Amino acid sequence: MSRKVTRRTVARTAIASTVLLTAPFVRGAFAAGKLSIGFWDHWVPGANKAAESISRAWAEKEKVDLQIDFITSQGNKMILTAAAEAQARSGHDILALGPWNCALYADKLTPVDDVMEPLIKANGAASAITIYLGKIGGKWMGVPATPAAQFKGPTSRIDLLKQHAGIDIQAMYPAGAPPKAENWTLDVFLKAAADCHKAGFPFAIGLGTTADSVDTWGAIFQAFGAELVNAKGDITVNSDNVKKALDYGKQLTAYLPPDAPSYDDSSNNRAFVAGKTALIMNPPSAWAVARRDQPQVAEQTWHHGMAAGPAGRYGPFTTNFWGLWNFSKNPSAGKSLMMALSQAQAIEEMVKASAGYDNPAFANLKTLKVWAEEGPPKGTLFHYPNPYDHQILSIAAAPAPHKIAQQIYSQGLQTQMVVRHAIKGEPVDKVIGWAASELEGYMRT
Amino acid sequence: MADITVRSASIGSPDSRSSLHKLMQRKSTIAFLMALPLILLITVLVAYPAGYAVYLAMLNKSMTKFVWFKNFDFLFTRDTFWMVVYQSCLFAITAVIFKALIGFIVAHFVHNIPSKGQRKWRGMLLVPWVIPPAMSTLAWLWLFDPSYSAFNWLLQPFGLGPIPWLGETGWARFSVILVNVWVGAPFFMIMYLAALKSVPEQLYEAAAIDGATWWQRIWYVTLPMMRNIIAITALFSTIVTFANFDIVRVLTKGDPLNTTHLFGTWAFRLGIESNDIPLGSAVSLFMVPILAVAAVFILRDITKRGSEV
Structure with missing residues (x-):
């Protein structure tokens, strides 16, 4: 079979051959392919810059075409993005995931044990709460993200606690030294709440269903050993410990603002910045705003540990993870970026850029300079990263299996129980019966 | 009003082409084509999401099997x-x-x-x-x-x-x-x-x-x-x-x-x-x-x- 050779055929072949022959010798700027990452858009102004510059430097070095997005958690945008990407199996390669998402999307994420093992060796052990949230079925399904990792313990007014409750919180949690807080118990906390309420500065603790309220009440329940569902998945809500927690909740609620059941995550911050409260349960964001808008409030602010209950001292903690979707086209680059973002130096840069807000998961990174130096008052953040393991960091609904715990958390079951008992006046047994019925509903598969 | 068809002017063209031409001359066809962008828009933005929502509502929680109502x-x-x-x-x-x-x-x-x-x-x-x-x-x-x-x-x-x-x-x-x-x-x-x-x-x-x-x-x-x-x-x-x-x-x-x-x-x-x-x-x-x-x-x-x- 003969084929006619035309001038056009010759030209086309020549061009194609030139491209093919020269291609291997062109080392493009993005020879290692493309990668996209969706970071959490930080509350603290300027805090995104650290994560961005670390990522850009990594991309430059590794010759990766990196796309960076910052996704706000306002309006549940992060939850929606994760849900949409998981459904569509398309989107970013790496995405900042909420605390429960490693478990919820475990079948859609790439295990990252090969990233976590060297990180733990270098940075120290990950906290127990991070292991509970991130290690699913024995495998790490996400790398603990430094941005958004936060301890939501008490943020107190030094002057108001001293004046109205007779508590010297700086002496209890001195900057640069271990806590002397053996007497800082939930009973003392309750009395302080009563005294400050009487003085017109009630503790602004929410009873709503958003994270700040849920985290606080989760820690209080845990301090009484009040598990709604145990680690095996059995409903254990009908227990003496739960009854004790509810009773305590009723006593404390009497001293909270009447609007507490409608609190969202900014209500407590506003009350603090307005100078209307002696204590809130929050990371240092309220203090950061006060430093800018109400310096006289900021100067009197101290961050410290949670009060202990009969079952221990539990401090509310939450963290994000960087998850690598299993539909990512460039998983090796993804793991390399996660590794770069979790080096000790990178973590320190991010914590510094967030003015101490970010609270990394690793044991060796609890005493960074930034927490000792930030102020005013200097040392206000010293105890924020829990440097002496003075309390057990916890998340509401732990240790229940994740798919049940996540529903307890997102529907604010514990705060709802407290409101029913304390405000609506429902008897304890009725509240427990209602909660048991809700929990049975959560068991659906 | 009855549809008006105009006979194709191209004498000697294949039958199928002629009938397609006739179809395109019908007012109802033209009306349909003009409405097509809207129909597509409604299909994509309304009918598909609604149908998908019905489908989702009939799955189990882990979305692995059909459970009807x-x-x-x-x-x-x-x-x-x-x-x-x-x-x-x-x-x-x-x-x-x-x-x-x-x-x-x-x-x-x-x-x-x-x-x-x-x-x-x-x-x-x-x-x-x-x-x-x-x-x-x-x-x-x-x-x-x-x-x-x-x-x-x-x-x-x-x-x-x-x-x-x-x-x-x-x-x-x-x-x-x-x-x-x-x-x-x-x-x-x-x-x-x-x-x-x-x-x-x-x-x-x-x-x-x-x-x-x-x-x-x-x-x-x-x-x-x-x-x-x-x-x-x-x-x-x-x-x-x-x-x-x-x-x-x-x-x-x-x-x-x-x-x-x-x-x-x-x-x-x-x-x-x-x-x-x-x-x-x-x-x-x-x-x-x-x-x-x-x-x-x-x-x-x-x-x-x-x-x-």
Whole structure:
């Protein structure tokens, strides 16, 4: 079979051959392919810059075409993005995931044990709460993200606690030294709440269903050993410990603002910045705003540990993870970026850029300079990263299996129980019966 | 009108090409092609999501198998669900009644303003409806805020309050309904105003000659003439109010104790926040048959009255 050779055929072949022959010798700027990452858009102004510059430097070095997005958690945008990407199996390669998402999307994420093992060796052990949230079925399904990792313990007014409750919180949690807080118990906390309420500065603790309220009440329940569902998945809500927690909740609620059941995550911050409260349960964001808008409030602010209950001292903690979707086209680059973002130096840069807000998961990174130096008052953040393991960091609904715990958390079951008992006046047994019925509903598969 | 076909001018072309040409010459084909972009748009943005929501509502929680109506069965056993049904009905019915009443009264006021200044009033009164509700609701949130509430500040000198606007069930329900009425009343006002302007003046003159009182003129002239517009507006607003999301989401997020949740916000809580997408879809679809039946009856009544006229 003969084929006619035309001038056009010759030209086309020549061009194609030139491209093919020269291609291997062109080392493009993005020879290692493309990668996209969706970071959490930080509350603290300027805090995104650290994560961005670390990522850009990594991309430059590794010759990766990196796309960076910052996704706000306002309006549940992060939850929606994760849900949409998981459904569509398309989107970013790496995405900042909420605390429960490693478990919820475990079948859609790439295990990252090969990233976590060297990180733990270098940075120290990950906290127990991070292991509970991130290690699913024995495998790490996400790398603990430094941005958004936060301890939501008490943020107190030094002057108001001293004046109205007779508590010297700086002496209890001195900057640069271990806590002397053996007497800082939930009973003392309750009395302080009563005294400050009487003085017109009630503790602004929410009873709503958003994270700040849920985290606080989760820690209080845990301090009484009040598990709604145990680690095996059995409903254990009908227990003496739960009854004790509810009773305590009723006593404390009497001293909270009447609007507490409608609190969202900014209500407590506003009350603090307005100078209307002696204590809130929050990371240092309220203090950061006060430093800018109400310096006289900021100067009197101290961050410290949670009060202990009969079952221990539990401090509310939450963290994000960087998850690598299993539909990512460039998983090796993804793991390399996660590794770069979790080096000790990178973590320190991010914590510094967030003015101490970010609270990394690793044991060796609890005493960074930034927490000792930030102020005013200097040392206000010293105890924020829990440097002496003075309390057990916890998340509401732990240790229940994740798919049940996540529903307890997102529907604010514990705060709802407290409101029913304390405000609506429902008897304890009725509240427990209602909660048991809700929990049975959560068991659906 | 019958379709007109024009014989193809291309003599000797293949049969199929000729019939395609004929098809393209038909008015119905042209009409279909012109409507095609809209049909595609509706298919992609309305029919597909609706069908997908039905499909999702019939999956199990982990979305691995088809369970038909079991999600609905499950919902019917939940107290919270029935509370959401009650709250949604209370919210929608109360809000629509107040929007209709306020819209009707304000439309009469505006109608009686001399036409020279009327445009300004119409414009100003439409502002709440024109501002995106998510944004205006944020302003309301500040008015109700426990720390900065302007309402409580105003009440303070009279020894009243502080009122937990969003923290107590009764006040929280009142607040979300109030904001919905504030946003939606201008829509009723403008629709009723248009209807009022179309009532022939002679009817009022005749009624006046017959000695009709103000109330009789409203009852026997205005209302019958506005009946269709009232029905359509009420139907439209009921559907939109039942489907409301932004006001509750911004103001209360369904709190306290889920007593301000509507179908939309509860579906979001279950489907997205609690990661139970099938159950969330089932909640969001629950009102569709009820509203569809209501729509059929109201629209049939309007058509009947239209043909009587």
